[in-house]
Amino acid sequence: MRRPETMNDAFEASRSNKWAIALTVMLPTFIEVMDTSVVNVSLPHIQGSLNAGVDESTWVLTSYLVSNAIIIPITGWLASVFGRKRYLIFSVVIFTLSSLFCGAAPSLEVLILCRILQGLGGGGLQPLSQAILLESFSPKEHGIAMAAFGMGVVLAPILGPVLGGWITDNWSWRWVFYINLPAGILALFLVVLFIQDPPYLRRTQFRMDTWGLFLLTVGLGCLQIVLDKGEREDWFNSHFIVVLSIAAALSLVLFVIVELNAEHPVVNLRVLRDRSFAAGTVIMFFGFFCLFGSIVLLPLYLQQLMGYTALWAGLVLGPGGFASFFIMPVVGVLLKKGVKPRYLLSIGLVATALSTWMMSGFNLEADFYTVAWPRFVQGFGMGLFFVPLAAAAYVNISREEMGNASGIFNLLRNLGGSFGVAFSTTVLSQRSQLHQTHLSEYITPFNAAFQTYFDQVCSWLQMNQPQASCPTGGLVMTYREVLRQASMLAFNDTFLLLAIATLSLLALMPLLKKSARPFGWKEGVH
Structure with a gap:
């Protein structure tokens, strides 16, 4: 048994390798977050390969999300019981091995079981990474630490569908899981080399x-x-x-x-007594509610109405990811220089709301630039949202509570995204039906505009598709156009609602009270 001072020396020495630690924890976290979205585009291939129905194949996604959500909030407790380094190694090993088993799964049942294990192994990686980063960087550098974490968390779900679609089209859906193996092995080697347990975590007994x-x-x-x-x-x-x-x-x-x-609670909710942390979790929940709500809508709009392939739809999301990637380090430096997080966060919310408002103006003739530019603005706004919010939320949280607080914070972020996706798809469906009913009222021989359009459609059919006789063929094409227009109006409505919801988060800014220990405060012995 090593002496406490020896453990302290080892831990403090490990903190000197902060950028190596940042790379170590972000590598598996990036792969884990990406796995929440990379499989989506592979579902049709999985369904055909394993002879499964549509509803059955979606459990490949649901099983992972459920097990992932359960582990995230108890990560701090598990780390305090088993040791952070030991638990991190265990999580990386389980995630990597289950990825191998997922790729080799002979049946849908086996694949779902392996996805549950993958979610259990990967769930702890997000909060562990955030806690280790915040602990390895001084409070003055928390903005930079969150910038490193945010680049992975924001980029991963955006790049996931693009990478998943390319791999599935060119190789096989099984390689969507196999690509985790080299990253997992490298991450395991780096964890053993650079990560050390904080001494206070070893004193916690199993209860x-x-x-x-x-x-x-x-x-x-x-x-x-x-x-x-x-x-x-x-x-x-x-x-x-x-x-x-x-x-x-x-x-x-x-x-x-x-x-x-x-x-001895498994999740210590008393950490929410800190007003800044409680407000930060609420803002994070609704911020990711709006972000994921819009991210899930944009590919649907591009593929269903504009005829984009999965790859090109993913490329539209790319500019937003690159904007976040480049602005986050800048935000980290600004925070280190003393710029107040609330100011940057407010700018980020306005930019994000503006981008979603721009999306509410899309139409059926929009070109690539028109749809990619709002994504760039949104990525810029999210870079100004995630980093200062995390820095402001954690600023009064002690090192001992960092793991527990990180689990709660990441759980609310993930749940916010899930609620946002459910909200957006539901509103889209309901508004589409409403607009379809409204537009159908104008499909009548007594409407001059409809009669003119119908005559033009029939003339086009006679010239290009003489086998499609009128009036049946003309009515079919007219109905298809009504559906497209109704869907387009529904997308506009949903984007507008998300823009208003994002802007309303500015009302919560006063809840982020001033830090009890400002950036640059020298962390003492707890």
């Missing part, structure tokens, strides 16, 4: 909060399934969704009650 863990598992598991399956099951018109929603609500309410009264 199982059985009820808290059970309620958290049931609550988040049911909630994630509801969000993932709700639109497909027609929400509360489905008995399945109603039962899961009730189970999720009851479990999460009881979980909060149990954790606030437990002597």
Whole structure:
């Protein structure tokens, strides 16, 4: 057993390699976050290869999201029980091996089981990475640390569909999982080499909060399934969704009650007493709600209405990722120089709201530049959103609470994205039906504009497709155009709602109180 001063010396020595540590923790985190979206475009290939139905194949996504969501908030507790380095090594090993097994899965059942294991292994990587980064950098450099973390978290889900589509088209869906192997092996080597346990984590004894863990598992598991399956099951018109929603609500309410009264909670919710951290988690939830809501809409618009391939739709998202990649380090430097996070965060929210408002003006004749430019503005805004928000939220959190706080923060970020996707797809569907009903009212022989359009369609059919007789052929083409126009108006409405929601987050800025220990505060011994 090493002496405490020896452990302290080893830990402080490891902190001197902060950029090596940053690379070490960001490599597996980037791959893990990307895995939440990289498989989406491969689902049709998986469905055909494993002879599965559409609903069955979507469990490849849902199983990963559920297990991932359950692990994230208890990461701090697991790290304190088993040791942060040991738990990080375990997570990387499980994630890497399960990726291998996913690629080699002979059936859908085996693939889903392996995806559950992959989510359990990968869930801890996000909060562990954030906690280690914040601990390895001084409080004055927390902005730079969050810039490094944010580049991976924001870029990964954007590049995921592009990379997944390219790999699936050129190789096989199995290689979507196999590409994790070299990254996982390299990450394991770097963790062993550079990561050291903080001495205080080794003093925590194992105490199982059985009820808290059970309620958290049931609550988040049911909630994630509801969000993932709700639109497909027609929400509360489905008995399945109603039962899961009730189970999720009851479990999460009881979980909060149990954790606030437990002597050794699996998730210490008392950290939310810090106003800045509590406000930061709320802003993060709604910020990613709006971000992922718009990100899921844009490829749908491009592929369904504009005829883009999956690869080209992914390329439209690219400028936003590059904008975030370049602005985040700049934001980190500005924070280090003393610029207040609230100012940068406000600018980021305005830019993000502006970009989504620009998307609400899309039409059926938009070119590549027209749709790519708002994504660039959005990426710029998200770079000014994520980094200062994380820096402001964590500024009063002690090192001992960093792992627990990071788990809560990342859980709210992920849940915000899930809620945003569910909200956007639901609003899109409902508004599309509404506009379709409204536009159909004008399809009548007594409408001069319709009659003129119908005559033009029939003339075009006679010249180009004489086998498609009028009036049947003309009515079919007219109905298709009504559907396209209704969908376009629905996209406009949904983007506009997200823009308003993003801008309204400015009202929460006063809740981010001034730090009790400003940037540049020298961290002492706790």
